Amino acid sequence: MFKNYFLVATRSFWRNKVFSLINIAGLSIGISASLVIFLIVSYDLSFDKFEKDGSRVYRVVSDFSFSGHSFHNSGITSPMGPAIKRELTGIDLVVPFRTWDDDAKLSIPYPTANKPVVLKKQNEAIFADENYFELLPYKWLAGSPKTTLKQPYQVVLTESRAKTYFPNLDYTKMIGMQLTYNDTVHATVTGIVKDIDKNTDFTFKTFVSLSTLDKTSLKPGDWDDWSSTTSASQLFIKLSPGVTAAQIAPKVLKLYETHHTPDPEDHSTTGYTLQPLNDVHFNNDYGNFGTNGMAHKPTLYGLLAVAAFLLLLASINFINLTTAQASQRGREIGIRKTLGGKKSQLTLQFLSETFLLTLIATLLSIAIAPFLLHVFADFIPSGLKFSLSKQPGIILFLALLVVVVSLLSGFYPAVLLSSFNPVLVLKNQVYRGKGRSAWLRKTLTVTQFVIAQVFIIATIIVSKQISYSLNKDLGFKKDAIVFFDTNFYDTSQSKKQLLMEKIKAIPEVAMVSRSNNPPSSNGIWTSDAKYNNGKRDIETEINIKIADSNYIKLYQLKLLAGANLRNSDTTNSILINENYAKIIGCTNPQQAVGKMITWNQKLVPIVGVVADFNQKSLREPIQPLLIANGDKRGRKFNIALRGQDDAGTVWKAGISKIEKAYKEVYPADDFSYTFFDESIAKYYTEEKNISRLLMWCTGLTLFISCLGLLGLVIYITNQRTKEIGIRKIVGASLTQIIALLSKDFLKLIVLAFIIAVPAAWWGGNIWLNNFAYKTAMSWWVFAGGGAAMIVIAFVIMLARTFKVAVSNPVESLRVE
Secondary structure: OHHHHHHHHHHHHHHHHHHHHHHHHHHHHHHHHHHHHHHHHHHHHHOOOOOHHHHHHEEEEEEEEEEOOEEEEEEEEHHHHHHHHHOOOOOEEEEEEEEEOOOOEEEEEOOOOOOEEEEEOOEEEEEEEEOHHHHHOOOOOEOOOOOOOOOOOOOEEEHHHHHOOOOOOOHHHHHEEEEEEEOOOOEEEEEEOOOOOOOOOOOOOEEEEEHHHHHHOOOOOOOOOOEEOOEEEEEEEEEHHHHHHHHHHHHHHHHHHHOOOOOOOOOOOOEEEEHHHHHHOOOOOOOOOOOOOOOOOOHHHHHHHHHHHHHHHHHHHHHHHHHOOOOHHHHHHHHHHHOOOOOOHHHHHHHHHHHHHHHHHHHHHHHHHHHHHHHOOOOOOOOOOOOOOOOOHHHHHHHHHHHHHHHHHHHHHHHHHHOHHHHHHHHOOOOOOHHHHHHHHHHHHHHHHHHHHHHHHHHHHHHHHHHHHHHHHOOOOOOOOEEEEOOOOOHHHHHHEEEEHHHHHHEEEEEEEOOOOOOOOOOOOEEEEEOOOOEEEEEEEEEEEEEEEHHHHHHHEEEEEEOOOOOOOOOOEEEEEEEHHOOOOOOOHHOOOEEEEOOOOOOOEEEEEEEEOOOOOOOOOOOEEEEEOHHHHOOEEEEEEOOOOOOOOOOHHHHHHHHHHHHHOOOOOOOOOOOOOHHHHHHHHHHHHHHHHHHHHHHHHHHHHHHHHHHHHHHHHHHHHHHHHHHHHOOOOOOHHHHHHHHHHHHHHHHHHHHHHHHHHHHHHHHHOOOOOOOOOOOOHHHHHHHHHHHHHHHHHHHHHHHOOOOOOHHHHOOO
């Protein structure tokens, strides 16, 4: 029986090749896009699902409130971990660890080498204790978790890191090998573990015993400080069965308040949150460990919505074309019913046809998926893989997708076709494309074009905002400026001054300035500042920048009142921005000059006021700002290059000379620089990815919608061939015939535009509200989107209707 169903289905496809190809093309595009989206979503949702009792694992994170503003930090104070272990109950496991700066230098003394092999900037390293390996299920290749990381100067390596350090040794022989960090810290290898092969944010590869910090020069200044919170100090805990996060969080806060002596000058409030392990990969308020990209759940849900829309469009195409062709299957249905065919058998027949088409489209989508993965390589996580043999979940997903799409696309047409009255269909009196089914087809067509037009308008809005963000006057110069950092551990001011003089002497350099950060940077230093107006203290959380006198000249910050900073080793004067001047009650910038601000535990005078500029991306409003002198903290060199020549050699030559000067002063350090305008553009990487994704989704929705429109136009023109011939004989012009055939479809597209505009306006406003400074929702955005859709649809219709309209009317009248 089933063999007969598929035989009939194959013959039906062969008789209607064009419509079958249109259906397969639409379905394959929808399914392949859904497959790629499934890979992305399932990849991100799979992070850290393998830890034993993961639902009981939490990260302790810090929350601060100051002057009505909330701030979050993924870390804690360093003494918190040991204190929780000693004093709190209801916790089975306490896992503190500290991340290590990626500037670490490693020396490996090989017995066969004349001198140690030196590796710079060793990253993905942490200081941890033995409890870390109870939190994560590492497989041990050498050594024992019972004895390692309990004593100072011990180190455990992952398999990949061990092979890098000791490429020719067996794992057992690696035990006891010596590693020297930063020329002073000597550690012994006590264990080798296999790299975690599952998706995780815990991608560290070197584990130094936590107790090493307390014994060496690596000991941080906040090691015993209850008042200093840093993201480098991480703490994970596993709660006892039956204990909830709501029960433990207040105890953590009480513990902090017991040990912490508050600073009378500190008016912020501190709180602690227990962040679930499965939230670490998604929560940007706290972030992960900087070793892996983060995901955004609303974006993932948006991708799922896109997949649903694409599948819906493909299903609408199938329903439209199948119901439009109903009259051509009428006699077949009538004869089969007359010969005893049951409605259930006919329904199964048409569903089997849909299933076969969907199966072919799914096989085709498997071939298309690698191409889409390549197209979206910059958007797709680097760890995402596509392999049917190694990822059985993909096969299960595709199988489920085949069933769902087959039912979604084929159920209504199957029920409709199998319900025809055999007497009427044999008299050719059934289904002329009118009535309830025709209205359904029009409704589905309108739905298609509503989705397509919403995508078009959304793409224009996102592109417009990106253009606005990149071209808006941010209040500073960003072109032809590069910056780089000197070694964090080097405190020599004479070296920095020597490098400054060398760079100044380079002909391609226009100006040099030292600071802690450029005007706009992700690295923001915030502090509290206080101004007394004679009646009360006005205390404000404020952004801090340390700079020399060339800073505002190089970045062309506008000085509204007062004078520039003077170079000094210590802070003895400050500039503020307009925003802060208004906060302290100044109605014009000049009033702020000469006032005294309490900052960094001393009174400093305001010598000038600069115009407001954006300190971060346009998502965030301009914050109160303080620019202080004090060269000791300026390890970032900001360099303005002279104008580029036509050959593009000036900047290249200048940067080459800057690197040479840097290596002369810091021969052991690597030189790395960044163009300032490129760092600004990176703020909007997410928006660029969204724009790129929308462009592709828009293209796919347009393609699927136009495929369906083409199919319907072909069907309608075939149905009206005789009518067109008669109209031409009685004098109808080419224009009149094209207008006759196109007007009904154009009406549907215009109706779709009317529905799409408020939906796109609502969604666009929600997205733009993420930006403090945003582009306007101009009328031409919507008019342009509607016009683009009408033009595309009209070209599709014209390509077919023109062929019919210019055909010989005599041939048209011979159709029947």
